[in-house]
Amino acid sequence: MTSVAYExxxxxxxxxxxxxxxxxxxxxxxxxxxEVTLEGGRTLLDFSSQLVNTNIGHQHPAVVAAIQRQAATxxxxxxxxxxxxxxxxxxxxxxxxxAGFGKVxxxxxxxxxxxxxxxxxxxxxxxxxxxxxxxxxxGNTGAAVVATGDWRRVPxxxxxxxxxxxxxxxxxxxxxxxxxxxxxxxxxHHLERVIQAEGPGSIAAILIETVVGTxxxxxxxxxxxxxxxxxxxRHGILLILDExxxxxxxxxxxxxxxxxxxxxxxxxxxxxxxxxxxxAGGVILSDAIAAVFDDRxxxxxxxxxxxxxxxxxxxxTIEAMEDEGIVANAARIGAEALAPGLAELADRHxxxxxxxxxxxxxxxxxxxxRSTRAPVPAATMATLKSALLDRGLLPFVQDNRIHVVPxxxxxxxxxxxxxxxxxxxxTAVAL
Numbered sequence: 001m002t003s004v005a006y007e008x009x010x011x012x013x014x015x016x017x018x019x020x021x022x023x024x025x026x027x028x029x030x031x032x033x034x035e036v037t038l039e040g041g042r043t044l045l046d047f048s049s050q051l052v053n054t055n056i057g058h059q060h061p062a063v064v065a066a067i068q069r070q071a072a073t074x075x076x077x078x079x080x081x082x083x084x085x086x087x088x089x090x091x092x093x094x095x096x097x098x099a100g101f102g103k104v105x106x107x108x109x110x111x112x113x114x115x116x117x118x119x120x121x122x123x124x125x126x127x128x129x130x131x132x133x134x135x136x137x138x139g140n141t142g143a144a145v146v147a148t149g150d151w152r153r154v155p156x157x158x159x160x161x162x163x164x165x166x167x168x169x170x171x172x173x174x175x176x177x178x179x180x181x182x183x184x185x186x187x188x189h190h191l192e193r194v195i196q197a198e199g200p201g202s203i204a205a206i207l208i209e210t211v212v213g214t215x216x217x218x219x220x221x222x223x224x225x226x227x228x229x230x231x232x233x234r235h236g237i238l239l240i241l242d243e244x245x246x247x248x249x250x251x252x253x254x255x256x257x258x259x260x261x262x263x264x265x266x267x268x269x270x271x272x273x274x275x276x277x278x279x280a281g282g283v284i285l286s287d288a289i290a291a292v293f294d295d296r297x298x299x300x301x302x303x304x305x306x307x308x309x310x311x312x313x314x315x316x317t318i319e320a321m322e323d324e325g326i327v328a329n330a331a332r333i334g335a336e337a338l339a340p341g342l343a344e345l346a347d348r349h350x351x352x353x354x355x356x357x358x359x360x361x362x363x364x365x366x367x368x369x370r371s372t373r374a375p376v377p378a379a380t381m382a383t384l385k386s387a388l389l390d391r392g393l394l395p396f397v398q399d400n401r402i403h404v405v406p407x408x409x410x411x412x413x414x415x416x417x418x419x420x421x422x423x424x425x426x427t428a429v430a431l
Contacts (some may be wrong), residue, residue: 003027003039016140017152031058034407034414036394044389047406047418048396052213052361055249055272056317056326057407063277066316067309074308079106079301085311092318093273093284096254098263103290105298106282106306110244110270111139113281114207117266118143119300120283121205121238124292128161129203131194131237135167135215138207138242147207150215165194167208169218171354171365172373180221188227200235205266210256213245214398217356217363225262238289239264244281248272249321249408252331252359259358265289272408274317280310321408330408334359337415338404345422351376351431362404364422366431375400380429387425393418 005027015023027039034057037043049055056063070085077083090104105120107113118130132138134149145152146159166174168187175186195203206228212218225241232239241264246256250272253259257267266289270281304310321327334357342362346352353367366376366384376384381397388395388402396403402422406414 005039033057033059034410044392044394045406045414045418045421046394047404048394049405049407050276051271052245052250052396052403052405053271053276055330055408056275056320057409060275060317060320062320063274063313063316066312067277070308070312076304077308079303079305083306083308083311085308085315086306089306089311089314092315093269093282095318096248097267097284098255098257100263100287101267101284102287103285104282105285106280106302106311107270108302108304108307109139109279109281110242110268111141111144111281112302113244113268113270113283114138114144114147114240114242115141116300117240117268117283118147118205118207120266120285120289120298121240123298124289125204125236125238127202127204127237129163129198130161130205130207131163131165131191131198131203132207133167133209133212133215134164135169135212135218136209136242137214138209139244161204163194163198163203165191167212167218168221168224169212169216170221171356184221184224184227187224188231191228192231195231195235195237200237203235203237205238205240206232207240207242209242209244209246210260211246211251211358211361213361216365216399216401217361217403219356219358220260223261225257225260229262229264238266240266240268242268244268244270245272246361248318249327249330250359250361250405252327252334252361254327272317274310274313275407277313277317278307278310280307280314324409326408329410330359333410333412333415334362337412338362341415341419342404345419345426348423349426349431351426351429357404360404360406360408360410364402364404366400366402376431380431384425384429384431387428388421391421391424393421393425 029039030037036046132147136149138144138147143159145156146162168183170183177183247269265286267284342355346355351366354365368374385397
């Protein structure tokens with residue numbers, strides 16, 4: 001027997017990235033912390049963080065209360081006005097940005113954050129091309145989806161001036177590398193050669209995820225991002241780091257770039273900045289980029305830029321993360337619980353080809369044969385996803401990988417419970 005919520009959804013809601021006819025969405029009734037409750041009362045441990053965005057968990061009381069207070073005072077206002085929650089949100093974000101960043105342009109989410117970062121780079125440099133990775137996802141708006149490297153780009157290639165290259169991925173190296181050092185050196189050489197072939201004077205920006213997210217949780221080898229920065233500087237190209245998925249605690253630091261020797265020109269963010277309680281994103285501008293527009297019009301804007309409810313949620317989220325040590329918890333959980341626990345899974349299951357990650361941002365890559373590294377097929381991954389759900393865990397499954405991405409406030413006991421479910425499900429599917 002189906003519920004009214006399910007019937008209404010199937011009758012009237014058009015879902016993203018899906019063929020509509022065969023969908024059977026879960027009906028979620030409520031959520032709290034690291035758990036979601038389905039209609040009927042069944043509870044699932046959320047190790048997807050939805051779309052890797054509920055960094056502070058579900059229904060954090062301080063964030064909910066802040067939204068309620070703001071709604072009672074000022075629910076909406078146009079972006080040309082100055083309002084306290086917008087200024088406080090920018091101030092809170094900049095507390096954790098690198099030195100030399102003093103302005104924030106607010107957007108509605110991560111896609112239009114990247115869209116506007118691209119626009120800023122083109123305006124500042126007077127150049128057109130944007131270089132990004134094949135293994136990447138930058139959003140579903142005009143330029144952002146074409147900057148994306150995966151299959152979602154191909155049916156949407158309507159924007160101009162986009163070029164792609166391969167980033168480092170030692171487990172499936174495009175460069176025949178055997179060590180992280182080789183992968184770093186060869187990936188940087190490849191990047192340099194692509195820039196030379198495209199014409200350095202035509203490239204406005206290099207846009208990359210600091211740690212590639214949906215494309216595989218690919219932590220760059222030591223020195224890679226610093227090398228990209230050096231190449232960009234040599235050719236007068238701006239560097240945009242996409243921190244939409246990895247920012248605000250996901251990798252165990254406020255920004256993933258904090259773990260690498262690199263300072264970009266522009267930083268994009270969304271998701272974890274307020275855990276998606278009210279949609280928000282933005283671009284953090286270096287002082288040099290911001291200064292270009294002191295006497296020059298920036299040709300961009302959004303009706304809901306800096307929406308008061310979203311801004312109140314940002315302030316409350318960042319303050320709660322600061323007060324409760326949530327970023328430090330993500331770092332500790334990654335080092336002390338997830339890293340050893342997932343390594344033990346790899347020892348127990350021959351279908352685990354590689355485990356990689358940091359903080360609460362991990363991928364378990366599954367293969368049919370460790371020697372050939374052949375990916376597990378989609379049908380098997382679907383069976384595995386069902387096995388995880390049946391055992392009470394809401395997973396993030398992408399291609400031949402399980403992404404282990406709980407909220408940043410996850411506990412040791414919850415990690416232990418999840419690891420036991422992964423173990424049981426991998427056994428059930430004979431991986």
